[in-house]
Amino acid sequence: MIIQFKPNTDSALIDNFCARQRTTNPNVYQIKHHVAVIGEKAIDFTPAEEEVIAATTTDEPSYVLGSRLFQPENTVIELAHSTIGGADFTVMAGPCSVESADHIMAMAKVAKEGGATILRGGAYKPRTSPYSFQGMGEAGLKALRKAADAYQMDVVTEVMDETHVDLVAQYTDIFQIGARNMQNFSLLKAVGKTNVPVALKRGLAATVDDLLNAAEYIAANGNQQIMLLERGIRTFDNHYTRNTFDLNAVPVLQKLTHYPVLIDPSHATGEWDLVTPMARAGVATGASGLQVEIHDHPEKAFSDGAQALKPATYLEMCHQVWAVDAVVKQWRH
Amino acid sequence: MIIQFKPNTDSALIDNFCARQRTTNPNVYQIKHHVAVIGEKAIDFTPAEEEVIAATTTDEPSYVLGSRLFQPENTVIELAHSTIGGADFTVMAGPCSVESADHIMAMAKVAKEGGATILRGGAYKPRTSPYSFQGMGEAGLKALRKAADAYQMDVVTEVMDETHVDLVAQYTDIFQIGARNMQNFSLLKAVGKTNVPVALKRGLAATVDDLLNAAEYIAANGNQQIMLLERGIRTFDNHYTRNTFDLNAVPVLQKLTHYPVLIDPSHATGEWDLVTPMARAGVATGASGLQVEIHDHPEKAFSDGAQALKPATYLEMCHQVWAVDAVVKQWRH
Amino acid sequence: MIIQFKPNTDSALIDNFCARQRTTNPNVYQIKHHVAVIGEKAIDFTPAEEEVIAATTTDEPSYVLGSRLFQPENTVIELAHSTIGGADFTVMAGPCSVESADHIMAMAKVAKEGGATILRGGAYKPRTSPYSFQGMGEAGLKALRKAADAYQMDVVTEVMDETHVDLVAQYTDIFQIGARNMQNFSLLKAVGKTNVPVALKRGLAATVDDLLNAAEYIAANGNQQIMLLERGIRTFDNHYTRNTFDLNAVPVLQKLTHYPVLIDPSHATGEWDLVTPMARAGVATGASGLQVEIHDHPEKAFSDGAQALKPATYLEMCHQVWAVDAVVKQWRH
Amino acid sequence: MIIQFKPNTDSALIDNFCARQRTTNPNVYQIKHHVAVIGEKAIDFTPAEEEVIAATTTDEPSYVLGSRLFQPENTVIELAHSTIGGADFTVMAGPCSVESADHIMAMAKVAKEGGATILRGGAYKPRTSPYSFQGMGEAGLKALRKAADAYQMDVVTEVMDETHVDLVAQYTDIFQIGARNMQNFSLLKAVGKTNVPVALKRGLAATVDDLLNAAEYIAANGNQQIMLLERGIRTFDNHYTRNTFDLNAVPVLQKLTHYPVLIDPSHATGEWDLVTPMARAGVATGASGLQVEIHDHPEKAFSDGAQALKPATYLEMCHQVWAVDAVVKQWRH
Structure with a gap:
């Protein structure tokens, strides 16, 4: 699953979310306010998280980190x-x-x-x-x-x-x-x-x-x-x-x-x-x-x-x- | 064989040459002073012909007429x-x-x-x-x-x-x-x-x-x-x-x-x-x-x-x- | 659509069905009790027809007549x-x-x-x-x-x-x-x-x-x-x-x-x-x-x-x- | 070059030949009476060697050791x-x-x-x-x-x-x-x-x-x-x-x-x-x-x-x- 938090989301909230996911999933990646939790089809979000999530998708390709879904901007x-x-x-x-x-x-x-x-x-x-x-x-x-x-x-x-x-x-x-x-x-x-x-x-x-x-x-x-x-x-x-x-x-x-x-x-x-x-x-x-x-x-x-x-x-x-x-x-x- | 006559060769000479070849070969083609006699490996040229031949080749590809050997200039x-x-x-x-x-x-x-x-x-x-x-x-x-x-x-x-x-x-x-x-x-x-x-x-x-x-x-x-x-x-x-x-x-x-x-x-x-x-x-x-x-x-x-x-x-x-x-x-x- | 009538269906019924389809579709084909009506996704069957239909499919490939769906037995x-x-x-x-x-x-x-x-x-x-x-x-x-x-x-x-x-x-x-x-x-x-x-x-x-x-x-x-x-x-x-x-x-x-x-x-x-x-x-x-x-x-x-x-x-x-x-x-x- | 010595050639002669070649070529290989000296196009054989050479070839493919020229018999x-x-x-x-x-x-x-x-x-x-x-x-x-x-x-x-x-x-x-x-x-x-x-x-x-x-x-x-x-x-x-x-x-x-x-x-x-x-x-x-x-x-x-x-x-x-x-x-x- 790729989770797209709202652009101005508090970074501590994202960090906490990632840390929690890492307790059960070895493949959690973050770029700015986009987070990929590889292989997950359903995640229990906290109410606070739900409030600042802009979008989620489970349609990511197998090359999650390389995809524009995870990182829309060009790598320079x-x-x-x-x-x-x-x-x-x-x-x-x-x-x-x-x-x-x-x-x-x-x-x-x-x-x-x-x-x-x-x-x-x-x-x-x-x-x-x-x-x-x-x-x-x-x-x-x-x-x-x-x-x-x-x-x-x-x-x-x-x-x-x-x-x-x-x-x-x-x-x-x-x-x-x-x-x-x-x-x-x-x-x-x-x-x-x-x-x-x-x-x-x-x-x-x-x-x-x-x-x-x-x-x-x-x-x-x-x-x-x-x-x-x-x-x-x-x-x-x-x-x-x-x-x-x-x-x-x-x-x-x-x-x-x-x-x-x-x-x-x-x-x-x-x-x-x-x-x-x-x-x-x-x-x-x-x-x-x-x-x-x-x-x-x-x-x-x-x-x-x-x-x-x-x-x-x-x-x-x-x-x-x-x-x-x-x-x-x-x-x- | 492709025969390249000299540029200013008398066209009647080339025409005669082609006509003679056509008596034994169905595939004789001419563009300006280039002549292709398809499939021939050796040709008996007359002394007059030999004098005005600039070059010959038997190395032409099977697509003779399309090759730049036969026609160097672009088709327009x-x-x-x-x-x-x-x-x-x-x-x-x-x-x-x-x-x-x-x-x-x-x-x-x-x-x-x-x-x-x-x-x-x-x-x-x-x-x-x-x-x-x-x-x-x-x-x-x-x-x-x-x-x-x-x-x-x-x-x-x-x-x-x-x-x-x-x-x-x-x-x-x-x-x-x-x-x-x-x-x-x-x-x-x-x-x-x-x-x-x-x-x-x-x-x-x-x-x-x-x-x-x-x-x-x-x-x-x-x-x-x-x-x-x-x-x-x-x-x-x-x-x-x-x-x-x-x-x-x-x-x-x-x-x-x-x-x-x-x-x-x-x-x-x-x-x-x-x-x-x-x-x-x-x-x-x-x-x-x-x-x-x-x-x-x-x-x-x-x-x-x-x-x-x-x-x-x-x-x-x-x-x-x-x-x-x-x-x-x-x-x- | 491929319509598979029951094996012992009266051939007149199948013939009538085909004839009716042909009034609106140029591509109607029959082999024994299988009928293909090319490109149709929905057909109005008569009650009598419905009674003797064993199965229908609209999942046929584009090569309908060649498919085993239309003709299960080998062509000899x-x-x-x-x-x-x-x-x-x-x-x-x-x-x-x-x-x-x-x-x-x-x-x-x-x-x-x-x-x-x-x-x-x-x-x-x-x-x-x-x-x-x-x-x-x-x-x-x-x-x-x-x-x-x-x-x-x-x-x-x-x-x-x-x-x-x-x-x-x-x-x-x-x-x-x-x-x-x-x-x-x-x-x-x-x-x-x-x-x-x-x-x-x-x-x-x-x-x-x-x-x-x-x-x-x-x-x-x-x-x-x-x-x-x-x-x-x-x-x-x-x-x-x-x-x-x-x-x-x-x-x-x-x-x-x-x-x-x-x-x-x-x-x-x-x-x-x-x-x-x-x-x-x-x-x-x-x-x-x-x-x-x-x-x-x-x-x-x-x-x-x-x-x-x-x-x-x-x-x-x-x-x-x-x-x-x-x-x-x-x-x- | 692949050198094929006669089947009953003295193995000491072949060993000596290989040893001499190895002084100048790192890639010398032997199977029975066949020797490959990789990359060599011309070799100075001694008169004794020439007497027991059955055949030589420089036409070997780049996969010399795998080729049937070097080893005719199946690997088991x-x-x-x-x-x-x-x-x-x-x-x-x-x-x-x-x-x-x-x-x-x-x-x-x-x-x-x-x-x-x-x-x-x-x-x-x-x-x-x-x-x-x-x-x-x-x-x-x-x-x-x-x-x-x-x-x-x-x-x-x-x-x-x-x-x-x-x-x-x-x-x-x-x-x-x-x-x-x-x-x-x-x-x-x-x-x-x-x-x-x-x-x-x-x-x-x-x-x-x-x-x-x-x-x-x-x-x-x-x-x-x-x-x-x-x-x-x-x-x-x-x-x-x-x-x-x-x-x-x-x-x-x-x-x-x-x-x-x-x-x-x-x-x-x-x-x-x-x-x-x-x-x-x-x-x-x-x-x-x-x-x-x-x-x-x-x-x-x-x-x-x-x-x-x-x-x-x-x-x-x-x-x-x-x-x-x-x-x-x-x-x-």
């Missing part, structure tokens, strides 16, 4: 150099893998030049084959942090493993959970217990509800700083593109949830020459930001070279993205 | 009130079904007001169930034509059946081939023998190559006035939307073919409140136009009411679409 | 040499295309030897590319008929076009509607007006409900002699097989409909060496029959050689299929 | 009460979740009665929602072990988390890796470092190659005791069934890999009344075994009740499965 995530989910569009750019300290430094310079405020780069890489490059590990994290700091950028990087959560948290501003780990529930719980924002990528076969339920694992463990990334789904249409870019999901998610929704045209297409038109399309849907992969020598990239933009192409993409954003931002959800 | 389709595939974006709007003479007239007024130059409306309806409304037939065609004429618009309407091709041709400016008939090869051949432009909609399970090969049935029968419509594909992701909108296909098709590529956000989403953001996204990809369904009383529509825009919503969608187009048109393929 | 289709939908398993075998009179005669001999009672072969071929072999046409039909007659077999062959229905009917015992034409509603209506049994193949993106609604177009036009063929759907899993064989659909369809359900392991796999294990699997589900493609020289086949079984492999497949059938037939639906 | 997994991958068919049965010590004991009795030799039951449950039952944990493992021992059965149970690997290993005979964790590479590496057999379930969007590469993570870490489970993939066809059962994958996998391939008709259909026909179908493909969920009161099951068989239905399913197996086992790969 504030970092040192970026705001995600507010009025502005956010660009995250960088190479697929951190390849060396020098390389990530050079890529950070390019990323910043295009207008990115967040530097991406993988230090732990989820690779289909065990014999492929698996990432630089902590040395990569250090190089990534140093490069971001040099250009006053925030860092997003993937954490693949709950045993790495504390380590990665020392270097990153945002945990990325990759598509293959979207339903690695142990990992979701672990990042849910931190206070580091999480970028959760949609799995290849995940429905919109699956994605929101995965986010709920993070939120239910205490971390509501979540953003969602659409990065392509797997369909029969996989000859000219690596995945099918499900841009419908952007406005669908914006209806259902208050978390910011971002797009990843690099993985969603898998082909560098499709990234720019699809980045334009993604901005035009009203998404809150995008993540894009760049590399100065894609043919030599340690991973995913086919989808990486060269610096000049990236800068042109940014130019086009900002131009579309200037028109579209007035209609952003 | 000129109608009385519209140009499709040129510098400008084209809007086709109207109700799913023609429901009455008065109704289509009222809808034409709305469509025109938003900037549409082409009026859509179905007189023969491909319905999943035999017991559903099957369309007004010729009376619907007449009403549609009259409404379009009243507002100086062109007409697009579906033809479902080769026996109706001549009848429908009397009323329409563009034949629409629906998704379910995309591989109805008898119908494709029949419209290929007319000189009426064809809007070919992608089937729910059609790959990009399937779509281009279906278009080739039209072209190989003599009609190169073809436009392609992406209208959503069928995937696991079908709970909040009717289909998955494969916008990746827009730039993919633009690389492979010279035919104009349009989008249909009404069918691709199936939900009216998703149409506007996805129309913006579609324009931003660089598509040449869009088709959209409108209705003044969607809840009473004879078909597909859930996806129809009310007039005010349609006008706002157009406002947004033209605003994005103003920025994006410089990057259109 | 009787041909000169075959019974489809009864206790026995039916094998349809032959080459993809009729290639010559001699070839189809030789293939008929092989088909019969394995236990097939129905000879398949395409005279009109739905090919992805317009430049591929399109079939022998009427000459192919004649050769096919002659070969079947020589071995006391029935004929199944595809009709692609409503204008060919009368011609093909002169030569075949079963019309096949191919997957690409599953929702070619003009064609479905046309075969529905004949009294020739129809084998309707499931489209690549057709849901079970789509398939049953397509069958309903045939039934609603008067022809209830329908069988359904599962032949693979299109999914992301298309590297080692042409399609995904949806064998779940066999028991699902058997629950919903009384029409016989058959399988086509040749198209569902696209690879000859997978046909035998998947034929065994198909029989084991409880399907009523299978269709399989054979060729003595697959590498020279005019179409679909990769999935054709050579004669010896076909005979071994039949041996295994009959062995599984001997065990499974007791559990056939 | 021997447990105390079961043999998986040999001549016999193996049944794993039990409830979705371990619900109590008494319940799992009662279910073990039923499972054994049908002929199952392996008891399944989840103590750690991967649930879509964080608010659903998450499993009994170690108490569940203890109860499961006790029930299996009481009926002389082996145990299979899911491990979801690398931090639980040691704990779960104390109670189980087979680790199960669930579909959602198929590409949780940290977990795959962790179970790869044990000597406990692993049942790896195919992910909902995993291709056959993805599955084999995931298995390679286990094998490359030292554990070759792997079996693969097909349990349905996610497609558009999800109305009457939870997933699409990709039985084509059984013979496809059997061609490519030596690991035993099993089927899970419970998850692949999601509906109890489809399990029996699809179990028959799965046996008929030639799979090495099946896993099935049972429950005495499915409507009260803690998880996945809709797909659980009641005891009597399970026993009938087993009866049918053994009957089909008796015919089919002669053709098992």
